[in-house]
Amino acid sequence: MKPDSQNSLAESDDMILDEASVASFLLDHPEFFASHEELLAKMIIPHRSGGAISLLERQVALLRRKNEESQDKIDNFIENARENDELFEKTRTVILDIVNTNSLIELSDLISNKLNKDFDATASQLFFAGDPETDSPLQILPLEQTKKVLGKLFQRKRAYCGTLKPEQTELFFPDTPSINSAAIVPIHLQDAAKLKNSLPGIPIMLIASKKPQHFNSSLDTLFLDFIGEVLSAHIKGLLLR
Helix, strand or coil: CCCCHHHHHCCCCCCCCCHHHHHHHHHHCCCHHHCCHHHHCCCCCCCCCCCCCHHHHHHHHHHHHHHHHHHHHHHHHHHHHHHHHHHHHHHHHHHHHHHCCCCHHHHHHHHHHHHHHHCCCCEEEEEEEECCCCCCCCEEEEHHHHHHHHHHHHHCCCCEEECCCHHHHHHHCCCCCCCCEEEEEECCCCCHHHHCCCCCEEEEEEEEECCCCCCCCCCCCHHHHHHHHHHHHHHHHHHCC
16 A cells, blocks of 8 residues: 555655655645645746646746736725825815814805815714804704714714714704715814803814715724814914904
């Protein structure tokens, strides 16, 4: 009975492998390279014109597949870079427009119009969670109700992207019920206590879309957070004038 080649190769730690032993092992285990494809990319096999070399073809196919995967990664990287470049330009223009507003009313109007256009949104608005009885043209929502409806999102430090609950849509966009995704951007004012008399409420910005994946949970919020920081500084500056 012919001994198993794999066991034969492992019989002695100091055994010297020769070509015959390796060839015998591969003959007894023709499936070896199917489960060790990583070795094919490192092997050197001379190409013989006119003859079909299955191992060479397998190696070339493996390298071609890896090349395609690498190309896909490069294409994705380029596409992401292009999208980030476009998003940066939109963010830049929005920020320049924000810092040129001279009142909270003007700022609120800008948010409603500019972000809808530049971020392909269905609705966007700058809200203030405070006393809705205050006579103001601004969008002021009841503070306690806003806290309850937003829950942990009210104290969130960074922007949130995802779906809105029905009660959240009803509070923020009662006239636009078909909201399927949104970005909630918190605006944290430093030294807010000093602005208490002039601040109509705690500011918060929402950008919403009818598209379910437009503001999905995997979206990078870097640019939204930056806009929120600029809004915080600018609102404080407007109130201190």
